[in-house]
Amino acid sequence: MDRRVGRVAQGAIFWAILTGLAVFCLAPFLWQLLTSLKPTSEVGTLPPLLPTRPVFDHYLAIFQHRPFGRFILNSVIVASLTTVSCLSIGSLAAFAIAKLQFRGRHLLLFAALSISMFPSIATVSPLYLLIRVFGWRDTYAGLVVPYTTFALPLAIWILWSVFREIPDDLYLAALVDGCTPFQVFVRIFVPLAAPGIGTAAILVFIFAWNEFLYALTFTSTETMRTIPVAIALFPGLHEVPWGEMAAATVVVTTPLILLVFLFQRHIVSGLTAGSVKG
Amino acid sequence: MRGDRAFLMILPASLMIGVIAIFPIVHAFRISLDRRMPVFGISYFVGVDNYRFLLQDSRFWQSFLNTAYFSLLSVSLELITGLILAILLHRSFRGRGLFRALVLIPWAVPTVVSARMWEWILNSEFGVLNYLLQQIGLLSAPLNWLGDRTLAMFALILADVWKTSPFAAIILLAGLQMIPEELYEAARVDGAGEWQIFRRITAPLLLPFMVIALLFRTLDAFRIFDLAYVLTGGGPASTTESLSLYAYTLLFQTLQFGYGSTVAVATFLAVLLLSAVYIVVFRRQRHG
Numbered sequence: 001m002d003r004r005v006g007r008v009a010q011g012a013i014f015w016a017i018l019t020g021l022a023v024f025c026l027a028p029f030l031w032q033l034l035t036s037l038k039p040t041s042e043v044g045t046l047p048p049l050l051p052t053r054p055v056f057d058h059y060l061a062i063f064q065h066r067p068f069g070r071f072i073l074n075s076v077i078v079a080s081l082t083t084v085s086c087l088s089i090g091s092l093a094a095f096a097i098a099k100l101q102f103r104g105r106h107l108l109l110f111a112a113l114s115i116s117m118f119p120s121i122a123t124v125s126p127l128y129l130l131i132r133v134f135g136w137r138d139t140y141a142g143l144v145v146p147y148t149t150f151a152l153p154l155a156i157w158i159l160w161s162v163f164r165e166i167p168d169d170l171y172l173a174a175l176v177d178g179c180t181p182f183q184v185f186v187r188i189f190v191p192l193a194a195p196g197i198g199t200a201a202i203l204v205f206i207f208a209w210n211e212f213l214y215a216l217t218f219t220s221t222e223t224m225r226t227i228p229v230a231i232a233l234f235p236g237l238h239e240v241p242w243g244e245m246a247a248a249t250v251v252v253t254t255p256l257i258l259l260v261f262l263f264q265r266h267i268v269s270g271l272t273a274g275s276v277k278g
Numbered sequence: 279m280r281g282d283r284a285f286l287m288i289l290p291a292s293l294m295i296g297v298i299a300i301f302p303i304v305h306a307f308r309i310s311l312d313r314r315m316p317v318f319g320i321s322y323f324v325g326v327d328n329y330r331f332l333l334q335d336s337r338f339w340q341s342f343l344n345t346a347y348f349s350l351l352s353v354s355l356e357l358i359t360g361l362i363l364a365i366l367l368h369r370s371f372r373g374r375g376l377f378r379a380l381v382l383i384p385w386a387v388p389t390v391v392s393a394r395m396w397e398w399i400l401n402s403e404f405g406v407l408n409y410l411l412q413q414i415g416l417l418s419a420p421l422n423w424l425g426d427r428t429l430a431m432f433a434l435i436l437a438d439v440w441k442t443s444p445f446a447a448i449i450l451l452a453g454l455q456m457i458p459e460e461l462y463e464a465a466r467v468d469g470a471g472e473w474q475i476f477r478r479i480t481a482p483l484l485l486p487f488m489v490i491a492l493l494f495r496t497l498d499a500f501r502i503f504d505l506a507y508v509l510t511g512g513g514p515a516s517t518t519e520s521l522s523l524y525a526y527t528l529l530f531q532t533l534q535f536g537y538g539s540t541v542a543v544a545t546f547l548a549v550l551l552l553s554a555v556y557i558v559v560f561r562r563q564r565h566g
Contacts, residue, residue: 018366021359022380028395028440029383031406035398046409093291102284108292115299117553119501121522122546125529125539126302126309149298152291181283210388212504213522217530228390232508242398249391256386264379267386271445272452 029253036246043243058247068248070223071230078140078215078226079208082147086204087197089148090155095185097156098163099171109160116153120213131218138224146214151204158203161273162196163189199270202263206256227252303546310543314536328540338541340516341524342548348431348520349499352438357491359439360446367447368454385444393508396437400424427517430510434518438505442498446491453487454480489563493556500549521545 035043037054062068097105127146136142166189174184190197212228219225225233231252234245260267310328314321332338367378384392399407400423408420423433457480465475503522506512512519512527519527522545528538 014366014369014371017362018377021363021366022377024440025381025384025444028392028399029387031399032395044404046404046406049406089290089294092287096284096287100284100287102288105284105288108288108295111295111300112291115295117497117549118299118303119522119542119545119549121501121503121525122306122542123299123302124526125535125542126305127298129305130298130302145294146298149294152294156291182287185287206386210390212388212390212507213526228388228504231388231394232390232504234394240397242401242404245394246398249394252391253383253387256388257383260382260386261379264375264382267382268378268448268451271448 029250029257032246032249032253035242036250038243040243043246058243059251061244062248062251066230066244067223068230068251071225071227072251074140074224075209075227078143078147079205081140081144082151082208083201083205085144086148086151086155087159087201090152090200091159091190091193091197092185093152094156094159095163095189098160099168099189100181109156112153112156115150118150120150124213124217127214128217136218138219138221142218143208143211143215143226146218147208147211151207154203154207155200158200158270158273159193159196162193166192195266196273199263199266199273202259202267203270206259209256306539306543306546309535310537310540312536312539314539315533316535317533324536328537331537332540332544337516337519337524338521338544341519341521342544344431344516344518345500345502345520345522345548348434348438348502348518349496352435352442353492353495353499355435356439356443356446356495357488359443360450360491361488363443363447364450364454367451381444381447383444384441385448387441389441389504390508392437392441393505396433396440397424397509400433424510425514427514430514430518434506434510437509438499438502441505442495446495449491449494450484450487453484457483485563486560489556489560493553493560496552496556497549500552501545521548 034050036058037056038051039053039055039057042048042051093108096102097109131137131142134142136145170188170192171184174188175181179187210228211226212232215226215229216232219229231245231248234240234248311323311325312321313324313327363381367374367381387395399405402408402420402422402425405420405423407423408417411417412420421429423429461479461483462475465479470478501522502520503526506518506520506523507526510518512523521541525538525541525545528534528541530538532538
């Protein structure tokens, strides 16, 4: 009898702590959601905690009075291009490091690991000068190229650990059949590594979607802003328009929440491979 | 397996890392030896003068201490939160996938966005935190979270712990999953209590993962920029100004590319030193 009471109590404590932590994780987002649905007259008053009558004015405002559609488009383009270029370049390198014998392959892995530790602030001013030389200020290339570079370590480490698991025999057999290493890579390794590539794609996309310092520094016109820059520079002459701000943050966060729910398992395994398997 | 084509396959990655990452770092060192203010057409070599100035620059030391204090506190707190999360999420229960997804949300949200969310919660007039604390009787008057010297740093740490604990949790969860179940069974058969099992089995086997989480999180905390830029702007009175924020202000607001690069390079060296210390300690622990 005592043991059963003990077990029930343990279960109750477990669920209480877990629910508490989950609420802590979710609360800021929920509060933004509630705020975004309040009419302006209720945003600056407490109580009521809940909107007496939900309105969508703030959502309309950010798309009608501000170019929020444009910011989202910019972020989608930059993050997608980064993902595609990073995975093409990264998977080639990861395949070569995992399956081909050549001098200095560990050097490349080490270089990738070290650049992931660089503070962006130390590269931002020389990159700014470089980007001005290329005429890439206020262009997508000005963001995609640095993002690709700094997401490469993540992609290379994840894909390297995936390619390493694929047996060498497959590679040798295909070579005997007359494939070139590149053909083996495209026809055999890429399809086999598809789940790992998908995982890397999600992580690189989120990285590019969230990056702030380069986006802030390498763009100057409003129409080229990405979402984090738009949120950081949300205009307000005297005060931040909190209703609109809340709507904007909900719009930005919702796709990420969907990604997390759809790919939770892949994200966990990707982060684990990217940081632990070294 | 000979790699005649290997060169071509690693060329794009090597080029990008070389041109967009290594070259800029080297170039930052070079610029840090100049007095450079491009808008005024000023650019000349001053050698180590900037570094000599750096050593006497009280604002640099202040931002260094702020960064160290912030990193120490937020990383310790998020390792504890992460550990609790990992232990809870490691157990098997109904809806585990859902909870794992829920706690990942803060990790996925852009830092700038999380800063805005916390700025609103901590708002001194309309903030829900002050309201709730007053309702339950913990506060008699609203606190000015972001305007007070001590509280602003805590606000920054709170927002960072919220944002990054899931990452620590994932690393530690991976560690927990690698501990063989038989070890626990054997310990239970021998009559070990839960706390003993944690101390004798879980903690030592989890230690390498703790070190990895600690390394990644400390390096990240030491680079803090986005959160402080939006949430506190380095204020009040520079009490939450981080190294990256100070360097950014010098580079892009006062447009001192030379001295700004010196501060940025110092940040880089601090991070480099930190990772070297970790690697040495970790190696020793592994082999000793």
